[in-house]
Amino acid sequence: MSDLRPIGLLDSGVGGLSVLREVRRLLPAEHLCYVADQANLPYGTRPAPELRLLVERIVRFLIAQECKLIVIACNAASAAALHHLRTQFPELPFVGMEPAVKPAAERTRSGAIGVLTTQTTAQGALYANALSRFANGVRVVTQVCPQLVALVEQGAPEGESAQRIVAECLAPLQAAEVDHVVLGCTHFPFLIPHIQAVLGESVSIIDPAPAVARQVYRVLETRQMLNDASSTGDMRFFTSGNPMQFSHVASRLLGVPIQASPLH
Secondary structure (H helix, E strand, O other): OOOOOOEEEEEOOOOOHHHHHHHHHHOOOOOEEEEEOHHHOOOOOOOHHHHHHHHHHHHHHHHHOOOOEEEEOOHHHHHHHHHHHHHHOOOOOEEOOOOOHHHHHHHOOOOEEEEEEOHHHHOOHHHHHHHHHHOOOOEEEEEEOHHHHHHHHOOOOOOHHHHHHHHHHHHHHHHOOOOEEEEOOOOHHHHHHHHHHHHOOOOEEEOOHHHHHHHHHHHHHHOOOOOOOOOOOOEEEEEOOOHHHHHHHHHHHHOOOOOEEEOO
16 A cells, blocks of 8 residues: 655754655655744754744644654754644654654763754753763763754855854864764754864764664554655645745756745
8 A cells, every 4th residue: 555645844944954854765655834033034943842832833734745754853852842743633643853862872982972953952852862871971061053044044154254164163072172063953954064164074973864764664664654666756745935945946956946825
């Protein structure tokens, strides 16, 4: 049996495209429906109760699009709303983001790891739980970097100005001599070349997006909700912001032409 319904993904902006990219790579037969809530960007500085309302509104839109599974492709939204959404919509599977502290803590040689994230994620229960479960005996340097979100929303530009912003964010991690850096915001994978250039090749960067894509596959397979593997999935994009601007930046980040529609 094939389940033709799409997978829904949501984020405050273009960051969740790093997750969409991995889901697309692993599950090319699946139809994808992506929503960027750019009218309310950024999510990472908003209080949790406000985020729950914003995210629930988008989830209801994705349900109206007949999505069979929804990926909360945003660490801040996952921190604020994932438990709430699972309570509100118990029949619908959700996959969320959690900072990948566990693999970094297991692999560190220096005993020091860094986490690049946003304020809402850093203050959330998901992150606190990950630290208490997996980071015992490991020094964790948490660095809140809202300016990196803004950089990716501009299309992750090259150049000295962008490199300087990244270097300033990473300075505390360099000072702590971390050997693994966890990307705790879905925007940040688009800056991996910048981050690696500053930290050097000896520091490992952990992007959770591939693991999230594998979890999407596992959930769909377990529930027998996969589309026919011989199919070719399509992708639809919506934004509450400027569709032309989103389309331009998303096309640059994904390397394929993107055409977004307005989210009403």
